[in-house]
Amino acid sequence: MVTPEITTAELTAxxxxxxxxxNPLAASMRARATGLPEDRMWAADPSDVALSILSTWKVVDEEVKRLTAIAAQTAGAHGASYERMGVAWGITRQGARKKWPDAVDKSAAPKTGASNLELFGGTAELFRDTSSDGWRWKGQGADGTCSEDNGALTLATKEEAAAHAGAFLKEHTADEGWMPVRWVTDGSG
Known part of the structure; x- marks a missing residue:
């Protein structure tokens, strides 16, 4: 998903x-703060009026943050990952996790989605790492070599994990002959 650009006309609107x-919120807040009627909001020291506007934007900013968190929570409840939220917000997966730490319920995250990859005579299992919202893999090459613990290597997508596993399997073939790729999935993708 690419974050859409906003046009000049849309920005103006x-x-x-x-x-x-x-404006109505600023007038109301200023009237409460100064005791002046709302229709006299602009009849004051310009710096006081500007500071009233600034404090009103602060209220709006806090409300936007609250509504943004609700949107992230809703996206997470419907299966969006931190990676997808990050793309939508223009930040990294880690940035999204830090910004909305409770948006994705790890306990409800699908434990499935694991796949087995058979390539170059070896096999690798691709699986979701729920502690990091990423993907990992482990495998055994056709030459009998088992992958080292790659726990420190969490990958963003299943495809990236497959690429790393594939490179390992290619490096550990029993012979130089090429074997076709075969995916074995659990059906949840």
């Missing part, structure tokens, strides 16, 4: 809508 929504 957004600015207009935000300012229209902000």
């Amino acid at each position: 957004l600015d207009t809508a935000l300012l229209e929504a902000l």
Whole structure:
């Protein structure tokens, strides 16, 4: 998923809508803070008025953060990973996990999705690492060599794990002959 670009016209419309929504809130907050009626909001020291606007944007900013967290929680509840949330927000998977630490319920994360890859006479198992929201693999080459513990190597996608496993299996063939790839999955992908 690529984060969509916003056009100049859309940005102008957004600015207009935000300012229209902000004005009544700013007037109300300023009236409470100063005791002046809302219709006299602008009849004050310009720096006081600007600071009132700034404090109102702070309220809006906090509300946007709250609504953003709700959206992330909803996405996570419907199966979105931190990787996908990061793409949507323009940050890394780790950044998304830090920003919304409870958005993806690890206990509800699918434990399935494991696949076996048979290649070059060896086999490798690809599996989800629920502690890191990534993918890992372990395998045995056709020459009998077992993969070392690659626990420190968590990969972002299943395809990336397959590529690493495939490279290992190619390196540990029994002979130089090529063997076709065969995927054996549990059906959950």
